[in-house]
Amino acid sequence: MNKYNALLNTLREGIGASHVLTEGNLSAYEQDWRKREHGKALAVVRPASTAEVALVVKACVAAGVSIVPQGGNTGMVVGSTPDASGTQVVLSLQRMNQVRKLDAANLTITVDAGCVLQNLQETCEQAGFLFPLSLASEGSCTIGGNLGTNAGGTQVVRYGNTRELCLGLEVVTAQGEVWEGLTGLRKDNTGYDLRHLFIGSEGTLGVITAATMRLYPLPASQLTAFAAVPSLEAAVQLLGLAHKYLSAGLTGFEVMGQFALSLVTKHFPQMRVPFAGEAAYCVVLENSDHESEDHARAQFERLLEAAMADGCVLDAVVAENLAQARALWHIRESIPLAQAQEGLNIKHDISIAVSRIPDFVRETDAALGAAFAGVRLVNYGHLGDGNLHYNVQAPVDSDAEAFLKNQEKHVNAVVYAAVQRYGGSISAEHGIGSLKLGKLEQHKSPVALQLMRSIKTAIDPQNTMNPGRVLRR
Amino acid sequence: MNKYNALLNTLREGIGASHVLTEGNLSAYEQDWRKREHGKALAVVRPASTAEVALVVKACVAAGVSIVPQGGNTGMVVGSTPDASGTQVVLSLQRMNQVRKLDAANLTITVDAGCVLQNLQETCEQAGFLFPLSLASEGSCTIGGNLGTNAGGTQVVRYGNTRELCLGLEVVTAQGEVWEGLTGLRKDNTGYDLRHLFIGSEGTLGVITAATMRLYPLPASQLTAFAAVPSLEAAVQLLGLAHKYLSAGLTGFEVMGQFALSLVTKHFPQMRVPFAGEAAYCVVLENSDHESEDHARAQFERLLEAAMADGCVLDAVVAENLAQARALWHIRESIPLAQAQEGLNIKHDISIAVSRIPDFVRETDAALGAAFAGVRLVNYGHLGDGNLHYNVQAPVDSDAEAFLKNQEKHVNAVVYAAVQRYGGSISAEHGIGSLKLGKLEQHKSPVALQLMRSIKTAIDPQNTMNPGRVLRR
Numbered sequence: 052m053n054k055y056n057a058l059l060n061t062l063r064e065g066i067g068a069s070h071v072l073t074e075g076n077l078s079a080y081e082q083d084w085r086k087r088e089h090g091k092a093l094a095v096v097r098p099a100s101t102a103e104v105a106l107v108v109k110a111c112v113a114a115g116v117s118i119v120p121q122g123g124n125t126g127m128v129v130g131s132t133p134d135a136s137g138t139q140v141v142l143s144l145q146r147m148n149q150v151r152k153l154d155a156a157n158l159t160i161t162v163d164a165g166c167v168l169q170n171l172q173e174t175c176e177q178a179g180f181l182f183p184l185s186l187a188s189e190g191s192c193t194i195g196g197n198l199g200t201n202a203g204g205t206q207v208v209r210y211g212n213t214r215e216l217c218l219g220l221e222v223v224t225a226q227g228e229v230w231e232g233l234t235g236l237r238k239d240n241t242g243y244d245l246r247h248l249f250i251g252s253e254g255t256l257g258v259i260t261a262a263t264m265r266l267y268p269l270p271a272s273q274l275t276a277f278a279a280v281p282s283l284e285a286a287v288q289l290l291g292l293a294h295k296y297l298s299a300g301l302t303g304f305e306v307m308g309q310f311a312l313s314l315v316t317k318h319f320p321q322m323r324v325p326f327a328g329e330a331a332y333c334v335v336l337e338n339s340d341h342e343s344e345d346h347a348r349a350q351f352e353r354l355l356e357a358a359m360a361d362g363c364v365l366d367a368v369v370a371e372n373l374a375q376a377r378a379l380w381h382i383r384e385s386i387p388l389a390q391a392q393e394g395l396n397i398k399h400d401i402s403i404a405v406s407r408i409p410d411f412v413r414e415t416d417a418a419l420g421a422a423f424a425g426v427r428l429v430n431y432g433h434l435g436d437g438n439l440h441y442n443v444q445a446p447v448d449s450d451a452e453a454f455l456k457n458q459e460k461h462v463n464a465v466v467y468a469a470v471q472r473y474g475g476s477i478s479a480e481h482g483i484g485s486l487k488l489g490k491l492e493q494h495k496s497p498v499a500l501q502l503m504r505s506i507k508t509a510i511d512p513q514n515t516m517n518p519g520r521v522l523r524r
Numbered sequence: 525m526n527k528y529n530a531l532l533n534t535l536r537e538g539i540g541a542s543h544v545l546t547e548g549n550l551s552a553y554e555q556d557w558r559k560r561e562h563g564k565a566l567a568v569v570r571p572a573s574t575a576e577v578a579l580v581v582k583a584c585v586a587a588g589v590s591i592v593p594q595g596g597n598t599g600m601v602v603g604s605t606p607d608a609s610g611t612q613v614v615l616s617l618q619r620m621n622q623v624r625k626l627d628a629a630n631l632t633i634t635v636d637a638g639c640v641l642q643n644l645q646e647t648c649e650q651a652g653f654l655f656p657l658s659l660a661s662e663g664s665c666t667i668g669g670n671l672g673t674n675a676g677g678t679q680v681v682r683y684g685n686t687r688e689l690c691l692g693l694e695v696v697t698a699q700g701e702v703w704e705g706l707t708g709l710r711k712d713n714t715g716y717d718l719r720h721l722f723i724g725s726e727g728t729l730g731v732i733t734a735a736t737m738r739l740y741p742l743p744a745s746q747l748t749a750f751a752a753v754p755s756l757e758a759a760v761q762l763l764g765l766a767h768k769y770l771s772a773g774l775t776g777f778e779v780m781g782q783f784a785l786s787l788v789t790k791h792f793p794q795m796r797v798p799f800a801g802e803a804a805y806c807v808v809l810e811n812s813d814h815e816s817e818d819h820a821r822a823q824f825e826r827l828l829e830a831a832m833a834d835g836c837v838l839d840a841v842v843a844e845n846l847a848q849a850r851a852l853w854h855i856r857e858s859i860p861l862a863q864a865q866e867g868l869n870i871k872h873d874i875s876i877a878v879s880r881i882p883d884f885v886r887e888t889d890a891a892l893g894a895a896f897a898g899v900r901l902v903n904y905g906h907l908g909d910g911n912l913h914y915n916v917q918a919p920v921d922s923d924a925e926a927f928l929k930n931q932e933k934h935v936n937a938v939v940y941a942a943v944q945r946y947g948g949s950i951s952a953e954h955g956i957g958s959l960k961l962g963k964l965e966q967h968k969s970p971v972a973l974q975l976m977r978s979i980k981t982a983i984d985p986q987n988t989m990n991p992g993r994v995l996r997r
Contacts, residue, residue: 156760156879157910158767201713212711215688230971235877237909238685239949240674240724241956241964242994243976247720251713268768287629294631295741298814299772341771342823350815404708406629436710437630476712483714491714498703502983503716509982510975521715 055093055138058114062096062140065106070097070146080121080141083129084188087486090133092119095141101221101229101260104142108258108515109227111140117518118142120254122165122196125188127400130200130253130484130520142258144195150174151261159218159235161263164195171264180266183210183302187384195259201251203480208435209302209339210267212480214250221261222249225511235263248506253482254517256510270339272347273302275376276355278367279330283409285363286332286434290405292361293336296354300347303337304435305383311431314389315382324382330365334434335383386431390442394451396429397443397462401470402479405437412441415469419443422465423458438479441466467494483521491522528566528611531587535569535613538579543570543619553594553614556602557661560959563606565592568614574694574702574733577615581731581988582700584613590991591615593727595638595669598661600873603673603726603957603993615731617668623647624734632691632708634736637668644737653739656683656775660857668732674724676953681908682775682812683740685953687723694734695722698984708736721979726955727990729983743812745820746775748849749828751840752803756882758836759805759907763878765834766809769827773820776810777908778856784904787862788855797855798841807907808856859904863915867924869902870916870935874943875952878910885914888942892916895938896931911952914939940967956994964995 062071072080072095080095082088093116098104111118121131121143133139144165151161155178162171168189175182184197186204196202197213198220210216219234222245232246249256280286286306293301309331316324326333340347351369358364370376390396403411412430419426425446432439443462445454467477467490477494478487492500503522507514514524535544545553545568553568555561566589571577584591594604594616606612617638624634628651635644641662648655657670659677669675670686671693683689692707695718705719722729753759759779766774782804789797799806809827813820824842831837843849863869876884885903892899898919905912916935918927940950940963950967951960965973976995980987987997 154877154879156764157877159877201717203711203713207711214717215684224971224975228971228974230975231969232972234947234949236875236949236952238676238680238875238906238911238952240676240951240953241949241960241968242972243725243729243979244674244687244720244723245972245975247717248979250717252716256716268771270771291629295814298741298743341768402709402711404627404630404632406627433711438711474707476707476709476714478713479709479711480713495714496704498697498701499705499715499718501701502697502703502718505982506716506721506979509978 054114058110058116059094061110062094062107065110066096066098066103070099072097080124080143081132083132084125085127088129088132090135091137092133092141093138095143097143097146099146101223104223104258104260105227105229107140107142108223108225112227112513112515116140117515119517120144120199120258122193122199123167123188123191125192126196126200126484127481128478128484128486130482130517131196134519144193144260147260153178154235157235158266159263160266161233161235161261162194163261164193164259166194168192168194168197175266176269179269181269182264182266184213184216194262194264198250198259198262199252199254200482203433203436203438205305205433206302207433208304209299214247216265217246217250217262218265219263220246220249220259223258223260225257225513225516233261233263251482253484253521255507255521256516268341270341272340272344274338274344274347274351275370275379276336276351276367277325277379278334278336278355279326279365280332280334280363281365282331283412286334287405287409288361288363289334289358290435292358292363293354296357297338297350300338300340300350301336301435302339303335304433305335306431306434307333307383307386308428308430310427311386311429312382314393314429315385318389318392319385322382322385325368326366335379383431386429390429390444393444395445395455397455397459399441399466400479400481401441401466401475401477402436402438403470403473403475405434407473408434408437408439411469411473411475415466418465418469419462423462425449485520488519488523527587531583531589532567534583535567535580538583539569539571539576543572545570553597553616554605556605557598558600561602561605563608564610565606565614566611568616570616570619572619574696577696577731577733578700578702580613580615581696581698585700585986585988589613590988592990593617593672593731595666595672596640596661596664598665599669599673599957600954601951601957601959603955604669607992617666617733620733626651627708630708631739632736633739634706634708634734635667636734637666637732639667641665641667641670648739649742652742654742655737655739657686657689667735667737671723671732671735672725672727673955676906676909676911678778678906679775680906681777682772687720689738690719690723690735691738692736693719693722693732696731696733698730698986698989706734706736724955726957726994728980728994729989741814743814745813745817747811747813747817747820747824748843748852749809749824749840750798750852751807751809751828752799752838753805753807753836754838755804756885759807760878760882761834761836762807762831763908765831765836766827769830770811770823773811773813773823774809774908775812776808777906778808779904779907780806780856780859781901781903783900784859784902785855787866787902788858791862791865792858795855795858799839803838808852856904859902863902863917866917868918868928870928870932872914872939873952873954874914874939874948874950875909875911876943876946876948878907880946881907881910881912884942884946884948888939891938891942892935896935898922958993961992961996
C-alpha cells in the first residue's frame with residue numbers, strides 16, 4: 052500500500068489533488084458504456100496538459116502501476132475502464148479539450164485529445180469547414196478516443212475512418228516521453244508511420260494527447276434519398292452506380308433489412324418508414340454537393356433513373372427538405388433502439404468485401420436458421436464500407452435471456468467462422484478492447500498476432516499501457 | 525565462402541538456378557537509378573511466387589545474409605541496391621507481376637508486388653476504373669516499390685499517397701513467415717495496423733509480395749488549366765478556392781516559379797510556356813469530372829472567374845483538347861530536365877504546411893541569397909500537398925561542380941534548418957534510403973527515432989532486411 056500512497060502523492064503534487072480522484076462515485080470512469088463491466092480504479096487522474104500526462108505516465112512507470120487511458124468512455128468493447136483490482140490508474144483526457152489551431156489554408160485543425168467530437172464538428176462548421184467524422188456518440192466521445200479506436204461512422208464511404216482523417220499526432224509514450232508529431236503534412240516519408248501505429252491501438256502503446264485533423268470545405272447542399280431494393284445483390288449494384296453517378300458526392304450508403312425496418316415500425320409507430328414491408332432491403336443514400344441543391348437533386352435523379360432502369364431500385368424518395376432528410380436518417384438510427392425494445396440480442400460488427408456480402412448473408416442466414424430454429428436476423432449497416440451490424444434476435448416468444456445465455460457462444464461461432472471463410476473482419480469499427488480479445492486470438496492470423504506482440508513488447512516493455520486490451524502478453 | 529556457397533545452392537534448388545544471378549552485368553540491379561552508388565551483390569534472386577520469396581528469406585536468415593528487396597529500382601534515395609561488400613542478396617520482385625483479381629463491386633484490385641505501375645493503371649482503365657497513382661517513373665517502377673516507399677506523385681491532392689490507396693498487404697516477414705493481409709476491407713479494427721507499418725518502411729521490416737489497392741470510377745472528363753498568379757500567397761489562395769469550387773474534382777495542383785519556367789523556355793524553346801515571364805508563379809490545375817466535359821469546363825470557368833475577381837489569378841487558359849492538356853502538363857514535367865540542361869544542382873524534396881509555404885520560401889530564398897551570392901532557385905512542386913521541389917542552381921557562369929562540391933552541405937544545412945523551423949519534412953515523397961540517413965538522424969525527433977529503432981529491432985532482430993536504410997542499428 053505504501054507504493055500506492057507514494058504514487059498518489061506524486062500525482063497530487065504534479066497535477067493538483069483535486070484532479071486525482073479516489074473517493075466518491077467514480078462509476079462514470081469505472082463502468083463501460085454498455086454496463087458490461089464495473090471496475091475499480093486506484094485513482095482517476097485528470098491532467099490538464101501534455102506535460103502533466105507525461106508526469107503521470109512517468110510516475111506510474113516508476114511505481115509499476117498500469118494506466119487505462121480514457122476519453123468519453125463510450126466504447127463498445129470494454130476498452131477504457133479499469134479492471135477490478137483497484138491497482139490501475141484511469142487517465143482521463145477530459146480536461147484537455149481545447150482547440151489549439153485551425154489552419155484554414157492548410158485545411159487542418161489541431162486539437163487536444165479530450166475535445167468532444169461534436170464540439171470539434173461545430174468549431175469547424177462555424178469557420179466554414181466540414182470535419183466529416185460522425186457517429187452516434189458524438190455528443191460525448193472525444194477525438195482522442197476516436198483515434199485510439201479508429202472510429203468509423205456514417206461518412207466513411209467518402210472520407211474514410213478516423214485514421215484517414217488524421218495528419219499528425221502528439222503522443223506520450225509508454226515511458227512518459229513526448230513524441231511531437233503534429234505536422235499537418237500531407238506528405239512525409241521520413242521513416243516508419245508512427246501515427247498509424249498509435250491510431251487504433253486502443254491506448255495499449257501510448258497516450259494520444261493531441262491530433263492534427265483534415266478539414267474539407269462545407270458542401271453547398273446535402274440531400275438524402277431512401278430507396279427500396281429487391282435484394283442485397285441489388286443494393287450492391289446500386290452502390291456501384293452511386294459511385295459512378297455521384298463520385299465523391301456519395302457520402303453515405305446505409306442498408307437496412309426488412310426485419311430491421313419492421314422492428315422500427317413496430318416499436319416506433321409514429322415513424323413513417325417508406326416502402327414498409329414492400330422490399331427485401333431499403334437503402335439510405337446521402338449526396339453532398341459543392342455546387343447547389345438543384346445540382347444535387349439533378350444528380351440524384353440521374354442516379355435513381357439509371358438504377359430503376361437497371362432494376363436494382365424498385366422505388367425511391369428524395370427528401371424535400373432538411374426535416375424530411377432527418378426523418379429518413381432517423382429510421383436508420385432507430386434500428387438499435389428498436390432492437391433493444393424487442394429484447395436482448397446478439398450483436399456483430401463485421402466487415403466483408405462488398406462484392407461478397409450477398410453470398411455471406413444468404414449462407415449465414417441459412418446456417419443460423421438451421422441451427423437455431425426461429426432465430427430472427429436484424430441486418431443493417433454501412434454497406435458502402437462493407438460493414439454490417441449483423442445481429443441476432445432470439446426467436447419470437449422465447450426467453451431471450453436464456454437464449455443468449457445458452458446460445459450466444461454458438462451463434463458467434465457460426466457467424467465468425469463464416470466471416471473468416473469470407474476473408475472478413477470480426478470487428479469492423481468497434482475494436483477489440485477486452486470484450487473481443489479471445490475472439491481475436493481465434494480468428495487473427497498467428498503471424499499477425501506475433502507481429503503485434505513484438506511491437507507491443509518493444510514499445511511498452513513494462514506493459515504499462517492498457518494491459519490486457521487488444522492482446523494478452 | 526563456404527557459407528555463401530551453401531546458401532547459393534539452397535537458393536538455386538529452391539527457385540531455379542537461372543533465377544539466381546551471380547555472373548555477368550548486373551548493374552541494372554546493383555546501381556541506383558540516379559547512378560550515385562554502384563554496389564556488388566552476392567546474388568540477384570528472382571523468385572516467382574510468395575512461397576519462393578519466403579524460401580529465400582528463410583535461407584538468408586539461416587545463413588546470416590542480409591536482403592535488399594528491389595522493385596523497379598527507380599528510387600531517388602539509394603534504397604534498393606546492395607552495398608559494395610558482395611555479401612548481400614538482392615531480392616527482385618520483377619517476376620511476380622500478375623494481376624491476381626479485379627473485384628469491380630468492391631472497387632479493388634489485388635496484384636503481385638512486381639506489377640509495373642503503368643500496367644496496373646492500364647489494366648484498371650480497360651476494366652472501366654481509375655487507379656490514380658501516377659508518377660514520372662510509372663513505366664518501370666513497381667507497385668511493391670511504390671508501397672515500400674509510399675510514393676506520391678501528381679494526384680495526391682485528391683487520392684492521397686500510395687499508402688492511402690492500399691487496403692491490404694501480403695508480406696513475407698523478416699523471419700520468412702507469410703502474413704496474409706489481403707483483405708480488401710475498408711473497415712477493420714482488429715489490432716495494430718501492420719499494413720501502414722510496412723508501407724513506407726523501404727524494405728527494412730519485410731518484403732511486400734502483393735497488395736489490394738483501391739479503385740475509383742473513371743472520370744467522364746479531365747481538364748487542365750494553366751494560370752498565372754502574382755505570388756506564392758496568391759497560389760495558396762487559389763488552392764483554397766479550387767478546393768471550394770471543384771471539391772473532389774481537384775485532382776492536380778502544381779506550382780512553378782518563374783525561374784523554373786524560364787529554364788524550360790531556354791532549353792526547350794519549342795515549348796510554348798503561357799504567360800512566360802509575366803508572373804511570379806504559374807499553376808497547373810486539373811479538374812476530373814464524373815459528369816461531362818461541359819460540366820468540367822463550366823466548373824473551371826466559375827473557379828477562374830472567382831479567382832480573378834479576388835486578384836489571385838492574373839490570367840489563365842483552359843486546355844481545349846487532350847493535346848493542349850498534355851502540352852501544359854509537359855511544361856511542368858520538363859522542369860527537372862531543363863534544370864539538368866542548365867547544369868548540376870542541389871535538390872530538395874520537402875513539405876511544409878500549405879499555409880506556411882510563402883513565408884518559408886521568402887525567408888529561405890533570402891537566406892540562401894545572402895549566404896551564396898548569385899545562387900538561383902528552381903522552385904516548383906505539388907503545392908496542393910505542401911510538397912516543394914526546392915532546388916538550388918549554381919550561380920550563372922560559375923563552376924557548378926565546384927559549387928556543389930564546396931557548398932552542397934552548407935546549402936542543405938540552411939534549407940533543412942528552415943524546414944525544421946517551419947515544422948516540415950526533409951523528405952516529402954522520396955523517402956530516406958541511405959542517401960538521407962544522416963539527415964534524418966539530425967532532423968527527426970529523438971523520441972520518434974527511438975520508437976522506430978525499437979520497432980525495427982522487434983520485427984527484424986537479425987537486421988536481415990535492407991540494413992542501413994532508413995535507420996542505423
